[in-house]
Amino acid sequence: MPTKYNHLKVEEGKYKEWLDKKVFKPSADPDAAPYSIVIPPPNVTGKLHLGHAWDTTLQDIIIRHKRMQGYDTLWLPGMDHAGIATQAVVEAQLAKENISRYDLGREKFIDKVWEWKKEYADRIRKQWAKMGLSVDYDRERFTLDEGLSQAVQEVFVRLYEKGIIYRGEYIINWDPKARTALSDIEVEHKEIQGAFYHLRYPLADGSGYLEVATTRPETMLGDTAVAIHTGDERYKDYVGKMVKLPLTDREIPIIEDFYVDAEFGTGVVKITPAHDPNDFEVGNRHNLPQLNVMNDDGTMNDAAGKYAGLDRFEARKEIVKDLKAQGYLVKVEEMVHSVGHSERTGVVVEPRLSTQWFVRMDELAKRALENQKTDQKVHFYPDRFEKTFVNWMENVHDWVISRQLWWGHQIPAWYHNETGEVYVGKVPPKDSENWTQDSDVLDTWFSSALWPFSTMGWPNTDAPDYKRYYPTNTLVTAYDIIFFWVSRMIFQALEFTDRIPFENVLIHGLIRAEDGRKMSKSLGNGIDPMDVVEEYGADALRWFLTTSSTPGQDVRFSYERMKSSWNFINKIWNASRYVLLNLKTFSPNDIQLDETHMTVADRWILARLHETIAHVNAQLDKFEFGEAGRALYNFIWDDYCDWYIEMTKEVLQEGTAEQVRVTQSVLLYVLDAILRLLHPIMPFVTEEIYHNIYDENTSIVTAPYPSCNAKWLDEEAVENMSVLIELIQTVRQVRSEVNRPMSRTVDLLIQAHSEEVLQFMRENRSFIERFCNPDVLEISCKVDIPEEVMTKVIKGAHLYFPFAGLLDITEEIKRLEKELEKWQSEMTRVEKKLANEKFVQNAPGQVVQAERDKGAEYEERYQVVKEQLEKIKQMEGNKK
RNA sequence: GGAGGUUUAGCUCAGUUGGGAGAGCACCUGCCUUACAAGCAGGGGGUCACUGGUUCGAGCCCAGUAACCUCCA
Secondary structure, three states: OOOOOOHHHHHOOHHHHHHHHOOOOOOOOOOOOOEEEEOOOOOOOOOOOOHHHHHHHHHHHHHHHHHHHEEEEEEEOOOEHHHHHHHHHHHHHHHHHOOOOOOOHHHHHOOOOOOOHHHHHHHHHHHHHHHHHOOOHOEEEEEEOOOHHHHHHHHHHHHHHOOEEEEEEEEEHHHHHHEEEEOOEEEEEEEEEEEEEEEEEEOOOOEEEEEEEOHHHHHHHHHOOEEEEOOOOOOOOOOOOOOEEEOOOOOOEEEEEOOOOOOOOEEEEOOOOOOOHHHHHHHHHHOOOOOOOOOOOOOOHHHHHHOOEEHHHHHHHHHHHHHOOOOOOOEEEEEEEEEEEEEEOEEOOOOEEEEEEOOOHHHHHHHHHHHOOOOOOOOOEEOOOHHHHHHHHHHOOOOHHHHHHOOOOOOOEEOOOOOOOOEEEOOOOOHHHHHEOOOOOOOHHHHHOOOHHHHOOOOOOOOOOHHHHHHEEEEEEHHHHHHHHHHHHHHHHHHHHOOOEEEEEEEOOEOOOOOEEEEOOOOOOOOOOOHHHHHOHHHHHHHHHHHOOOOOOEEEEEEEHHHHHHHHHHHHHHHHHHHHHHOOOOHHHHHOOOOHHHHHHHHHHHHHHHHHHHHHHHHOOOOOOOHHHHHHHHHHHHHHHHHHHHHHHHHHHHHHHHHHHHHHHHHHHHHHHHHHHHHHOHHHHHHHHHHHHHOOOOOOOHHHOOOOOOOHHOOHHHHHHHHHHHHHHHHHHHHHOOOOOOOOOOEEEEEOOOOHHHHHHHHHHHHHHHHOOOOEEHHHHHHHOOOOOEEEEEEOEEEEOOOOOOOHHHHHHHHHHHHHHHHHHHHHHHHHHHHHHHHHHHHOOOHHHHHHHHHHHHHHHHHHHHHHHHHHHHHHHHHH
16 A cells, blocks of 8 residues: 555546446345435536435445344435426527527527537536436436436326316516516526516596505516505596506506505505516406517517516606606605515516416425424424425415426327317327427426435336335435425425335535625636545545534535645545554454453553444434535544554564464454444445455455444443553643653652552553653652652552752742642632532532542642652752 | 524634534644555643533533524514
């Protein structure tokens, strides 16, 4: 093994090996419990970003952990056709050659999109490979696959037959750039600087005027009434009269309706039923005409008279200009207000009267909500996201599912060419020549909502995967698509499979740039995960993503932390090198954990290992990856590398053959466990080292995950080791204080408080010598204390450092006084606590006892320091 | 307007059943100790946003305040 970890070399070729060995495939072992995850299918629109890397890393950790634990694991990959987004990028590409989709026609255009899809699907698979994701490619699905398309049709037809899917003319959110309908949640509301235009509408009889206010003056051309709140005293006499609509020759009625807020503005509002959802309702109640004044691209139509052909915002300017010129504009108030923007194209969404297909949400939502009250509910991690889900479900509106696009699942509805009759079915009507299929496609989320079961073979409920792996166990996704996707999967699964689609939903946050801002194309601050992998390796990226946050919280990308992740792997790499270099001919088969020849270090590291194993397993099961990572980091770096490995050097160099064999056994046993513990998080490097230990034909992917063996939880060893560690650390501290590097010796007298400590110190004399480098080392219960000496107290012993002629007495007195003060204050703190009767009464016995022990300890240390201080002061006095 | 989140060391963040505040990076000091100088050893640095409350005991539980962020309407 080279002295430095080389991520490029380590990761190269591994993924292919795994695929060749088919280790990612489910074991299909009938005795094993199944565990399944479906990947949130990325859009085939483009490359994967760091958010995908994070999301899939978490899934890979879960699935690799379960796989190693012996579950029959399936991680099903796939991709989403992403209607609007993909169609938009392909259209943009064609636009460069001055071709529109209409030039090509539907069929040829779709062929173009499939070409795009093929290219990007390949890229995405390459990215998955780079990240090391253990998915089963034999089961990869695409939302426009034959099978999934059938599921979509099945669902559409069944919901239609139940009356849950309906078609109708309503106000929907319209994206004038993509020229399609959008659902409510595809609209982003942004606060923007706008204006409130106060307009004067003259009464037709010339007896005055009414003042209305609007933020969208261009829609006035489509006004078909003016309304006041029902019974509003100020205006009730006007009801039934007509106003003359400025800039037109139309007269429109004054009506009263409860919807109007009398307190807001002037209390009079213009009613535009074809361009506003509330006005639409008002219009229906009063049988008002619906006058659409815009085209589907956001330009004004012929109904707008002289403004026809102008873009809506141009028209706004012109209309305001004309209103002003003709004296109809009262004032313009600057105002910040919330305006809907298309989540996809970014343009201002236009509320528009339009015929669309809808999913009636009341019953579906009700069932999903009621299910959350049962023990069959979906568990959210962190659980606060259940509230997000429930709140949305409680307030959900009907879902617009038709999109005026070409790329997607064409709606399985046909209209009779003559009668206009509607036919909905999985197959076209028999006399198909007399029918025309609806040209629209379904919202992409309509198909993604079926993903957990459509990918498993549904609607064939006898499909083997459906029977074995559905419902899935865990879904991992970011909080920003709880509404779009998670919620819809839940209600569709309940409706069509009678079960929840997954037991657990693990919600994570978003990745932000180093400065905390969102990564976005417009800011140009996006980071390509593949660049990061190139620079630091997938393992380091995975480690960073896993350990840098708490569930549900956003994470900032950080090159600094990437570097420290890489350093950690380099540390593991070098620790492994050390072990392998010292194994010589020793192989895993030679491992014998022979307790009779174990040192305290051996027992201790085994205890710490099994403690860590228990902790890590518990944390992984709770999806607390950060906590699991920290436990591993501390164990590996602090316990294994800084202490255990250093201590093995003594045994390997000086020990008997038997002792060496035990040490080699423990070194390898622990390393092997470390690799398996880490493998779900950093699959590549652990496999590489595993191959160095075992042979290339084995794979750590299917090795068993460590489980805690209580036999090794040796509390005595942990206690003893802590004494040894304190001893060594104290000596190092003294060295630092008196400026003595390890290359120079320091004499050390240890006075043990008990026979046990004495014996322990003597047994471990060789460790003390190695770590403290003393010239004289005395260990006894009664030390002859020299005059010029530095004193330290550790648990169970006093340490004396004779510095004849070298000790700065004044400095030492200062130091001792400071230390005395410290122990004094500690004693006071404990005494105060123990003097509190309520504490002694109410606190748990072990907490009280711990305080008493500490008190005794401090008292002891205090006394020693005090005695020494007196002695040294006397000595100083004698000198003078 | 409603809901949620955040506020802990210079910076970025942990802190899981309430029992003496931690990591990484940065900083200071000393070490090329044959696994690793991308390392080792030692060290400095925090009224845990603020105000009350519950409790023997609060970074952690409760109420309120402030600032910032997000979602929904």
